[in-house]
Ligand SMILES: CCCCCCCCCCCCCCCC(=O)N[C@@H](Cc1ccccc1)C(=O)O
């Protein structure tokens with residue numbers, strides 16, 4: 192059934208949101224994680240659940256490079272998951288699950304209404320290696336709680352989502368709640384290396400099983416941001432409705448070697464250094480006004496001052512000053528343009544030899560309003576030196592844009608679930624600035640949403656793959672409850688899914 196529900200924002204604006212709610216949702220007010228501990232619609236973070244998360248963080252399930260990972264630890268983490276959630280793995284007749292390629296996991300939870308198209312929840316069980324060990328406030332594989340924060344590699348990327356999805360599903364099954372809509376869960380084991388042994392094999396298996404389409408997909412991604420977008424107060428739940436493309440370039444300069452006592456005017460190192468400097472000094476142009484980032488800023492209007500609203504409502508007019516403002520921070524700069532990172536630079540054999548070869552790796556994350564070819568052409572023009580060879584090592588075009596309107600079912604399920612956990616949040620469509628293994632599943636749905644229920648404040652984005660990765664105890668409870676609400680909300684069949692066709696598919 193369709194109902195109009197009024198959700199009040201903390202500031203001066205009220206958003207009237209058209210959403211579908213059945214009795215399950217409409218009988219009670221929006222909840223936060225502080226609501227009644229006895230409520231069957233709320234999963235409290237008791238000692239047992241907290242300890243399970245801490246134990247999960249103890250596995251050093253590290254992926255370093257393609258084919259180079261701690262497979263023993265990844266396997267043990269899988270064993271731990273299987274042993275820790277008895278309803279999912281043993282008791283419930285609704286669940287079938289299997290290991291895929293020994294280390295990844297695939298689940299199917301049978302709903303009782305076969306007319307509803309299933310959906311897919313994704314996360315990954317591997318983590319990136321730890322660096323700067325001496326600067327961590329708690330050991331990275333300890334799961335130690337300090338001042339209300341759980342510390343550890345994987346607390347925000349991506350064991351929070353793995354364990355949150357499992358806790359929510361286990362709670363539902365142990366409470367004897369039967370979902371109406373079937374869903375799949377995929378836990379890949381090589382996301383961090385863009386490998387083809389994990390999610391890629393899960394996708395193949397799903398295809399072999401005859402699954403052609405799912406209603407929507409939710410994978411890790413953008414987060415709940417607070418104090419991170421300048422001038423916007425309160426939490427902003429940014430949902431990645433598209434994903435930047437990626438291109439890895441190898442730049443190389445080859446020149447004859449020789450004795451350093453009789454050097455040529457320029458060396459391979461000098462030529463290559465100038466090329467990468469030119470790339471850094473000539474960033475790709477701001478695409479503000481060309482795509483999803485415009486929808487994002489427009490959706491932020493309810494959280495803005497009068498002056499900001501005037502600017503955002505006239506992006507075409509304020510494009511240049513706004514781009515300048517957003518470019519000042521790496522996190523907002525990433526939203527408006529293709530970014531350039533020179534990540535590897537190698538050269539030199541011996542101190543008194545003219546180097547025969549200099550090589551650099553340049554990693555671009557490509558704005559959805561550009562193509563890989565445009566990016567490479569731009570670089571070639573900026574470098575403007577035929578001695579610098581430019582090769583594409585790997586590339587993936589930006590992803591299609593998922594529906595994010597009032598009638599897009601998956602988006603509305605996410606939006607409703609976010610607002611139940613963060614009633615004061617504004618939910619905005621966004622560009623996912625990193626990449627994940629989601630790309631393996633693009634053929635299954637146009638409705639792919641990249642969102643992690645991680646509440647981030649200034650300084651937190653740097654914890655992704657960084658030092659002192661952590662999540663507050665309160666936030667982990669919100670993670671579990673977000674997924675629980677999402678699973679329950681996906682059962683609401685009243686809103687017939689209407690998809691905005693995307694020309695890219
Ligand atoms: C508006 C302000 C925006 C603030 C942004 C703050 C939140 C940022 C969230 C970023 C999430 C990035 C996580 C990406 C996961 C990851 O590390 N992937 C890796 C590995 C990979 C590469 C290519 C293909 C697949 C996998 C990567 O992106 O390099």
Ligand SMILES: [Zn+2]
Nearest residue numbers: 348349382411
């Ligand atoms: Zn991740």
Ligand SMILES: [Zn+2]
Nearest residue numbers: 319348383656
């Ligand atoms: Zn990662």
